[in-house]
Amino acid sequence: xxxxxxxxxxxxxxxxxxxxxxxxxxxxxxxxxxxxxxxxxxxxxxxxxxxxxxxxxxxxxxxxxxxxxxxxxxxxxxxxxxxxxxxxxxxxxxxxxxxxxxxxxxxxxxxxxxxxxxxxxxxxxxxxxxxxxxxxxxxxxxxxxxxxxxxxxxxxxxxxxxxxxxxxxxxxxxxxxxxxxxxxxx
Numbered sequence: 001x002x003x004x005x006x007x008x009x010x011x012x013x014x015x016x017x018x019x020x021x022x023x024x025x026x027x028x029x030x031x032x033x034x035x036x037x038x039x040x041x042x043x044x045x046x047x048x049x050x051x052x053x054x055x056x057x058x059x060x061x062x063x064x065x066x067x068x069x070x071x072x073x074x075x076x077x078x079x080x081x082x083x084x085x086x087x088x089x090x091x092x093x094x095x096x097x098x099x100x101x102x103x104x105x106x107x108x109x110x111x112x113x114x115x116x117x118x119x120x121x122x123x124x125x126x127x128x129x130x131x132x133x134x135x136x137x138x139x140x141x142x143x144x145x146x147x148x149x150x151x152x153x154x155x156x157x158x159x160x161x162x163x164x165x166x167x168x169x170x171x172x173x174x175x176x177x178x179x180x181x182x183x184x185x186x
Contacts, residue, residue, distance in 0.1 A: 004044075004131075005044070005045060005048040005050045005131075006128075006129060007049075007126075008126055008127055008128040008129060009045075009048075009050050009127065009128075009129045009130070009131065010045075010050060010051045010052070010053055010122060010125070010127045010129075010130055010131070011041055011042065011045040011050060011051070011052045011053070011130075011131045011132075012052075012053045012054075012055070012112065012130050012131070012132045012133075012134075012144070012148075013038055013042070013052065013053070013054040013055070013090070013092070013132075013133060013134050014054075014055050014112060014132060014133070014134030014135065014140050014141045014144050014162075015055055015056060015057055015077075015134050015135050015136075015140050015141075016031075016034060016035065016038065016054070016086060016087050016090050016134050016135055017056055017057060017077055017083065017084060017085060017086055017087065017135075018082055018083045018084070018085050018086075018087060018088075019057075019076040019077045019083035019084065020076070020077075020135040020136065021087055021135075024076070024083055025074055025075060025076040025077075025083050026073060026074055026076040026077075028135050028136045028163050028164070028165055029163060029165075030163050031135050031136075031163050032087065032089075033163065034133060034134065034135065034160075034161050034162060034163055035087050035089050035090050036089075037133065037158065037160045037161040038090065038133050038134070038158070038161045039089070039090065039091040041131065041133065041158060041161060042090075042091050042092065042093065043091065045131075046093050046095075051095070051097065051125060051127070052092065052093055052095065052096045052097070053096065053097045053098075053099055053112075053118070053122075054086065054090075054092055054096050054097070054098055054099065055098075055099040055100075055101055055112035055116075055118075055134070055140070055144065056077070056084065056086065056098060056099070056100055056101070057076065057077035057084065057101060057102040057140070058077060058079050058084060058100045058101065058102055058103050059075075059076070059077050059078055059079065059084075059102045059103070060078070060079055060103065060105065061075075061078055061079075063075070063078075063102065063105075063108075064104075064105065064106065064107060064108060065102070065108040071108070077102065079103075097121070099112045099116050099118050100116070101114060101116055110139055110140045110142075110143035110144075111140070111143035111144045111146075111147040112140070112144045112147075113144060113147035113148060113151060114143070114147065119148075119151040119153075122151075122153065127153070128153065128154060129153065129154040129155070129156070130148055130153050130154070130155050130156070131156045131158060131185075132144065132145055132148070132155060132156070132157055132158065132162075133157070133158035133160075133161025133162050134161070134162055135162065135163060136162075136163065136164055136165045136169075137162040137163055137164040137165075137169075137170050137173050137174075138164040138165050138166065138169030138170050138172065138173035139165060139169075141157070141162050141173070142173040142176060142177060145157060145177050145180070145182050146176070146177065146180050146182075149180050149181050149182060154183075155181070155182045155183065156182070156183045156184075156185050157174075157177055157182050157183070157184050157185060158185055159174075159184050159185060159186055160186070
């Protein structure tokens with residue numbers, strides 16, 4: 001796969017955390033199945049000298065997105081808990097750039113670009129194209145992909161490296177990403 005990467009590329013892994021995998025607080029069906037797929041992409045990115053970025057939800061207790069605070073999600077990815085950790089089998093390199101989101105007290109941050117400074121960091125690193133995978137396809141991956149396009153990055157979704165909350169949501173997300181200029185890679 002290293003032949004797909006260009007010198008101005010980066011790999012962005014979105015929220016592959018314990019709480020989004022089976023047994024977690026907000027499990028995505030087959031969420032863990034993205035790990036071996038993404039590990040192959042991570043290994044190829046490292047071999048090609050392409051930087052790897054990984055976003056994570058990192059919510060404070062009682063976050064505004066939680067049902068207990070009037071939000072739509074059960075408590076998940078609470079700071080410094082096991083559920084907030086990256087999946088233990090995800091092979092992130094030591095050089096990974098971690099992007100922390102979901103820390104605001106006044107609103108949620110589904111996108112890795114939402115007030116994190118990621119677009120500025122990518123531009124400083126000379127990145128023009130992003131390859132993206134992770135969880136969940138119809139929430140945080142969708143928001144991140146569309147924001148990346150709005151920021152002017154060329155974007156490729158690694159379809160096998162992502163899973164939706166629901167099949168219907170996944171189909172809508174794929175259609176929305178396609179119409180937003182995201183290339184879907186099988």
